[in-house]
Amino acid sequence: MPKSDALEIAAGLHTAAIRLLRAVRVADDETGVSAPKLSALSVLTFGGPTSLSALARAEQVTAPTMSKLVAGLEAEGLAVKRADRADKRSVRVEVTARGRALMEAGRKRRLALLQARVASLSASERALLGQAAALMLRLAEKQ
Amino acid sequence: MPKSDALEIAAGLHTAAIRLLRAVRVADDETGVSAPKLSALSVLTFGGPTSLSALARAEQVTAPTMSKLVAGLEAEGLAVKRADRADKRSVRVEVTARGRALMEAGRKRRLALLQARVASLSASERALLGQAAALMLRLAEKQ
């Protein structure tokens, strides 16, 4: 009999998400880029160019912290800062081709780890996980 | 039609897990204890007393790093170090009653956030998530 108590579901989901991410995290070491930078680069890659402060908000860090992270990314040739034409206070941060390639490769390695495990499940189990992922995304975006 | 391609499932699960944890992370700020310390304390609380090096391995940090974290926990009255009777080189790290209470309260807050969101789903959606959590745990523990 499957549990349907909201608290138990929450606890189970919480633990499962933590363990799952911990298991695939190892793949990121190979990029040679730190986790915070990688995370910021991911936002740039999949969300497109943004201002520094928007990036800081997205990553839940302060503007000075993001300023340094972006400086690091720029020094490594993974992102560039451009002047915003409309607002001269603002900087437009963009991922470079090199940054995009690094992200792509990293994401591939990470997902390969997970894919190998998912592939060992039955088709119906995979379908269930697909639906669950969509639900989890909805939960994450509530409010 | 639900997707069942292993790579797409992996990608969806990956993104969903990241976003979900990011959404509940805010609850931890209220504990007044840093994330690394909280994480170590969690291992002590749910896994029982351990040696310092075992704790370091569990948290994927080096012994010196864990030595400092435990010193911090001890200074805050959340954990204690005891001499290991059998092996005098070794230290036994244990959570205190206060540490346990802090963990309990923190976990409650975190899960309350998630629970509120889970509760807004239908019974069948909750059941699906319950099954998915069990599957994700299996995926995390493969190999």
Place this chain on the structure above:
DNA sequence: GCCAGATAATTAGTTTGACTAACTAAATAT
């Protein structure tokens, strides 16, 4: 049109948590 206040980014300085290297003490192997 200008000034006051708000906003964007950076700079400076501090704290925390990660590392390596080097050390002490204890246990184990030769």
Place this chain on the structure above:
DNA sequence: ATATTTAGTTAGTCAAACTAATTATCTGGC
């Protein structure tokens, strides 16, 4: 008895987080 390994700590460095303060620019009200 000596050598090696293991457990933990100390010291020193670095990255990444924060707050406070600075500079530049924008915007609304007069």
